[in-house]
Amino acid sequence: MEFRTHGEYHIDVLDDVLLIDGKGPFNVEAVKGFEKNIAVALDTLREIDTWYQIVVLHDMSIFTPDALENLTKVNRWRMSLGLKASAVVTGSMVVGKKLAEQQLRTLYSEQGLDHGFFDSLEAAKAWIDTLRSA
Numbered sequence: 001m002e003f004r005t006h007g008e009y010h011i012d013v014l015d016d017v018l019l020i021d022g023k024g025p026f027n028v029e030a031v032k033g034f035e036k037n038i039a040v041a042l043d044t045l046r047e048i049d050t051w052y053q054i055v056v057l058h059d060m061s062i063f064t065p066d067a068l069e070n071l072t073k074v075n076r077w078r079m080s081l082g083l084k085a086s087a088v089v090t091g092s093m094v095v096g097k098k099l100a101e102q103q104l105r106t107l108y109s110e111q112g113l114d115h116g117f118f119d120s121l122e123a124a125k126a127w128i129d130t131l132r133s134a
Helices: 028-045 065-080 098-113 121-133
Strands: 008-014 016-026 049-062 082-088 114-118
Touching: 008 028, 016 028, 016 065, 016 082, 028 065, 049 065, 049 098, 065 082, 065 098, 082 098, 082 121, 098 114, 114 121
Parallel strands: 016 049, 049 082, 082 114
Antiparallel strands: 008 016
């Protein structure tokens, strides 16, 4: 059974950073749409061997179990295309912050993706800068 999409996101590419701005909660329909839209953004990064992502989450940006399962596949695909690390900004989240961080921490840890959680976009960018210079 197909449901109406829950969750919004905006995708940008800035140099070697995929910037994802999202507002949840997210269901599997949102993640399937995300997968299609991110493919277009990743065309811009195909010439870069290593790239990073910054995910900015707002409101109650948690994932349903089936959405998280689908996101796991999408993340594995992005890693195969050169994703080196993910910085997640949860500073504006009031409800569900700990759950969203736990969901993404588990996903990233199981896949071996370097990741960090930050309260501001500036802190996330600074962390990515340290990874570039390492």
